Every structure is written in structure tokens, then in C-alpha cells.
Amino acid sequence: MRRASPGRTVLRPFIPAENPFAAEGATASREGDVIARIQSLPVAEVKRELARIERRLAHRHDNVAAVLDRRFHEVVPPDEDGGTLDPVRRRLIGAYFSEEYSFEAAALFNPSIVAHPEQKGVEPGELRFLMSLRAVGEGHVSSIIFQSGIIAKGGAITLDPPSERAVSPQIELVPGGTPDDPGLRLSFGDTDDLSAIVIFPFTWHRRHGLEDLRLTPFTDDDCQTVHLGTYTAVGGETIRQEVLRTTDFRTFELQALGGKYAPTKGMALFPRRLDGYYAMLGRQDHENIWLLRSSDLYHWESGAAIIRPRWPWEFIQIGNCGAPLEIDEGWLVLTHGVGAVRNYCIGACLLDRDDPSKLLARTRSPILTPSSRARNGYVPNVVYSCGGLVHGRTLILPYGIADTLTTFASLSIDELLATMA
Template sequence: MTLESDLVTRHPLTLAADPGRVIAKLFLPGEEGSEVHSRAAGIVARVLALTDDEVAGLVAALLARFEPRHRDYQGTLTRHAAIMAPRVRAPTELSPSRTLLLGACFTAEYAVEGAAVTNPSAVAHPDQSGLPAGALRLVLSLRAVGEGHLSSIGFAVGVIGPGPTVRLEPRTGPLTTGLAVPVAWERGRLRALLADHGLDDEVTRSVLDALDALDGSLVGGDLEQAFARMPADLLRRPQAAGILAGIRSVAGTLRRVEFPADSALAQRVLWPTVASESKGMEDARFVRFTAPDGAVDYRATYTAYDGTDVLPRLLTSPDLRMFTTSPLTGQAARNKGMALFPRLVGGRHLALCRSDGETTGLTVSEDGLVWEPFRPVHEPRAIFELIQVGNCGSPIETSAGWLVLTHGVGPMRTYTVGAILLDLEDPSIVVAALPEPLLTPTGTEAEGYIPNVVYSCGGLIHDGRLWLPYGIGDSRVGMASVPVDALLARMRP
């Protein structure tokens, strides 16, 4: 018998896309067709031409229909109206109702899971209260895919145990994309990132020197002050405008999002906020990270996609309510699929990566931000991974070694989940590997948005079992489990 048939349990749980999970986002008519000419002025003029009674009737209908579907709906419309305020000719002063109507004309609902929900990772929930003995509350991060194949990061909450049981908690209530709050760069980090982007010229150095002359070690509003202090001779250089735009772009890649304290985790959506992820935030691999002093936080790498290029980025959070997203640099941070180790190994940060697109490698970092060139660890060898291999999430520590769930791509672009075991002290050494897939797409699992795919971004061990949430056909999510001891016993040197 195969491992899958005699050890793996597929649980009767399916998490499917819910098109009713919507956010209210800024909508600029014509942008979906890449129109160059703005249509905003005409829309504003038509809103201003309506009578007060017409406005009142329209707004009443909007609030009755949409307010129950969104958190702070009126606040969202007001913010979107403020963005369009320069189109309103002075001294026109808009009434509250007309402001809401103007905002509604530049707002659209977006179903974050309109197309699919897939590629989950699992971590222990920060709140374990109210559970029976032997149970664990877990967080599933989800890749939500909507119109235009735009991906965002959502969440679900489940409970595993006691024993081999699992259930999902309801995902109800209006969604929220949180509130962006100011965050400042540490000067040395910004300097290194600019150099990584090829910005190491005289204009950039002048800006950095001006920053160094300012008080404090953090870069926030100081950037514009530094621009103002630049010598005029440098500003007259033909390249100066492009370089300054590049500095602004790099400086804008650090973001922090805070969600309302009264929002449930399943209501929170991490939505693209920087140019490098304008076409999606994909495949977050979450891990619960323990620092040498015992402090714990949540970290994740995810793939930022701008429609052309992919880059790994880092999420950090103390509580899954406040998130900071920042760029990663170094030669290993150049492709999809980075996965962080849950603690330091040998005093350094470690991560798995796939810098060459087909081989699982190991990379190290002194600070968890700048990553050294990778060393190959696991190359395509088995028949179910002839095309490429990669990780399925962060390594999981066991007494026998680091258990790494892998994905292999074989003939007919069939994705399967496998496993390897790395040495605890030197994870560049593969001490054992599973000779056959742990999961293959069987039966209806072979059907989906992308056929013949099972894929995970991370599992966890609880009560002697490996719990593995996995995407099916890039369209829905299932859950499997396997006894850890039995799995390790089936691995071969």
C-alpha cells in the first residue's frame, strides 16, 4: 500500500471561495481599460448637477443596500470623496449627502474570493482560551483570488483536536483592510536597500548625507527635508529626477497596517499597498517565530507580484492585528517560495528558498532581512518532481530533524506534496526523504482552476500528528493529517 492510502487521513472539511466576502475599494472609471484620459471631471459635474432631493434619495438607497455589508461604509465614501475633492470647483461646498454620493461614484465592491481561495499555511492562534484538553486553535492564512486574478491574504480560524478531528469557525461579518499608519526606516537599512536597487550614485549619496545630518536614527518625514538640502548642481543633472523618484519608490516599500481591535481575525484582509505587489500578494508562508530571549511573534514571507516581476517580501506581526510589511534583499531574495525557520540556528536566521526556480536551497542572514546566496539542498530527482521542487512552508522542528514539506512538479504539470528531513544542527544536510508523495491530487482533487494541483504553504504538529492544510486545484482548501512517528518511519536515508 502507498503511504497516502494507509497513513494519511483526508478530513471531511472543504473551505471554498465565498463571493460574498467583499471590500469597498477606490474605483476610478476607465482604469480597468487602461484609459489615459480621466473621466473624473465629467462624473463630478454630473453629481453636482443633481438636485438635493435626488441626492437624498440616492444616498438613502445606497446606505440601505451597502452599509450592512461594510465596516465604516460612510467613512470609506467620505475618504474616497476627499481624493476627488480637487475636481470640485471652489467655492462649492458639498453637503454630507452629496459628499457620500460623490464618494460612491468612485467606489466599487471587490469580491476578494470571487475566483478562488487556496494555498493555506497554518500556525497556532495567539488565543488558546476556552478549549478542551487536547485541542488547539489554529490560524489558516489564505491566498484569496478575485477579479483580474488579483491576490490578497485572508484568514480563517479552526480547531484541531482532541484527537484526529478538525472544524472551522464561521467566517462572518464585514471585511476590513485595516488602516495604514506611518512607519519610519532605520537609516542603515534604507541605505542598504537603495544600494540593492542599484541606487549608489552621487545624487543618492547626497540624499543619504543630508539624512545623516538630520537628528535621529529613523527616516520618516526627513526624506523631503533631505531632498530640499541637495546641492542645486546635482538637481540640474538630467538623471536627478529619475533617481529621486527611485529613492521615493524604495522608501515607500515599508508599510504598517493596523486592524480594528474589535475585528475578528477572519474579517481581516491584507490588501496590496505598494507598487511591487500591485497585482497581488501570493502564497504567504506564516511561522510562529521564537527569538533567543523567548519572545514570540508571527512572521511570513509572501510573493509580491506587479504584473511582470515577482519578489519575496516579509510580514511581521506581534498579534496578527498589526502587520509590518517590508522588502527583503540579497541574492537569495529573488524568486518565489522563501520559508523562514521558526528560530535561529547557530545564531543566524535561516530560510529555504528557490532562487534558481527549480531547486530547494538554504540561505542565511544575520538580521533576517539581507539574505546570502543559497546553497542547494534538494534537487529534482524523484519521478514525481522531474520538473521542479520547492518547499511547502517553514521547516517544522522534530527530535529527528527539521521536517520540510515539499512540493514536486512532475509530468503533466502535476503538483504533489512530499517530505524531506534536514539535520537539526546543519540544515544543509538532508538526512532522509520520503520516497513517494505524501499527497497526490486524486479523484475530484484533480479538478479546479488549475488542474492536478495539491499545494500547501505550511502545516504544524499537534498531539503527535502533522496537520496539513492544502490547496486543491488553486480553487479551494482541504485538510489532511498523518501521525508524525509513522511518517518519519517511512522516510529513507
């Protein structure tokens, strides 16, 4: 079981709000005012203040000086610096436009899980895994974090302790999107502990959170595998689907999806092309599971509903709980159903491997329901997952409880299929 830890923080950008009563046509900004005040300080005071800040931050963050230097260059364009500011004063300016953010202070839930890219040292029959989690901090803002662990030969699951320190990424723009909405490349260096990585909202279009990453190892026609994950970007009154791409879980590219089916939640990518097309499951009408196809990973215009609510526990809506899992019998899809009193339960269905628009079987009753402990939390009466993992003939299912914490269930695939009709 994994609970939120308020003591885990990351250094992220901070910009003070503008003055709503500034004179019309005024060119001064709050940032400019702050920088001017720092420039007015004597050198000795600048050094003293910076030493105090770095000393305080060093207890919880690595590479503090580099992060503050980088933040200065994000705030002050090169043509405005003019080479007049000394390195110590630049670093202090960077500190004033940074903040510590407790990224999992409120909750930690909605996990997905994949095999860890590094299996060195794992005993036969065991599997090291990497789990993504939705971490919620101040203002109900969601970030994406990771946690590793081991599935033992006998099925016991052990989580590695999360890093006490988080890494702030280097951020670059990448081709794609529009001039005011480009893609992003996030580089976290060569950190060995992937639990130190925090992907928090960086841009206006994502300012209210990155939610519910659904990871899958995607193998393309050239047999090369990358990890792709769809997630919901929340930008104030708007939401949309975006895709995360990584080959090593240290460098990530984030790109918005386009097309009429992209402004939604909960899309999950199949782990390979189907008949030459990318394929997704989604809930475009907020009620049914849809199958979408596209020749372009980043643009989605074609789809239709394939699974509709049937049982009382899913009468409000049915959706996926992560990327489809390929087994001998077909595509195993974990589902969520919403019923009376907005209870969220988890079920499953089986789709035809060659034609996933064909529903072969589904669970009549949920496989996981909100128990007495799942009724209380940030959002009561909810169990939810963003993806499971097949290990042998066992389904490893991490899931969130009451949008508060995360735990695990293990199910025999043979027994699960036997419950389907």
C-alpha cells in the same frame, strides 16, 4: 473542507482609467471630472444618492460611512478640498472611488496554519488554529484571508464559519523601502472575528496579487514572538518576495525584501535565528531547494542549493511547502515536487537541527498526490500547501486541491519519519 464563496465582498479603492485621447498637456483627470459632476448636484440629490448607496452597502459591510470618508481623503488632498465640501458630498465622492470586490469568487487554496493567538476556552488536548488562505477573485487577483478552527483531542478538525462581512483596513506608509515603494501598515480595528480581515493588493508593486503566505511564529533572541510570513507580491511582469509582520492579526506591516535572492517565489522563514542569522528556504533557481542566511530580515544575498530533485515525481522541480517545523529529530520540511504532466505532489524531508544544510532523510514517494477529485479545478493535477502544524506527534496539513478549494490531512510524525530514507 473550505470552498470559495462569491458572496463575500470587501470595499476597496477604485480609480477609473484615464482617457487615452485627452489633449496633450491637459490638466484635467477622470477623477477631477467625476468630482466636478458630484459638486454640480443639488444638495437634496446628493443626500438622496448617498442614502441609497449606504442602505445597499449596509447589508454586507460595517462602518460604511467611515470607509467612504476615508476613501475621500485618499483621493482628494487637503489642499485641494479647501474646506468647501460639506461632509455628505465628501462621503458621496468617496463612494464613487470605491468598489465592492468579491475577493474569493474564483478559488480558495494554498493554506498555511499556526496556533491561534487566543486559546481561551479551549479544552485540554485541543488546539485552536488560525489558517491563512489565498483567495482569488476577478482578474485572477489574489488576496490573503484567514479562517479559524479547532483540532479536537481525538484529531477531528472543525472550521469556524467565516464572517459574512469583511473589514476594510486603514492604510498608512511606514519607513523602509524607497519613496515610490514604501512599506505599509494595515489596521483592521478591534474586530473579534479574524476571518473578516482581507489583505488585498493596495499598491502598484502588488497590483496583480498577494500570493501564498507562509506563516510562522518567529521567536527572536529576546524570547519575544511575532508572526512573520513571506508571500509573493505580483506587480505585472515582476514578482518578488515580501514579509508580513503582526503581533495580533489585527495590525499588519508589509515590507518588500531586497537582495539578489528576493525577486522570486516560495521563500519560507525558519521560526528562529540559526547561529545569530535569519534563515530561509527558497527555490532561487526554479529547480532546487536553497538555504539562505542573512543578518538582516529584509535583505538576502547569501545562499546555496541543498536539496535537488531525486525521484520522478519531482524531476521538474522541488520546493518547500511552508516554514520548517522544529521537532525532536530536527527540522521537518514539507516539500512539493513537480513531475510529468505538471503534477504537483507533496512530500517531506528532515534537516539537521544544528546545521540545516545537512539533509538527513527524505520521502521516496509523495505523501499526498492529486487524486481523481484533485485532477479537476482551476489548475488541474495539483495538491499544494504553504505550511503545516505539529500538534503533539501529529502533523496537521491543510492543502489546496487543483487551486480551487482547501481541505486537511493528518499524519503521524513517527510514521512519516519511518517512510524516509
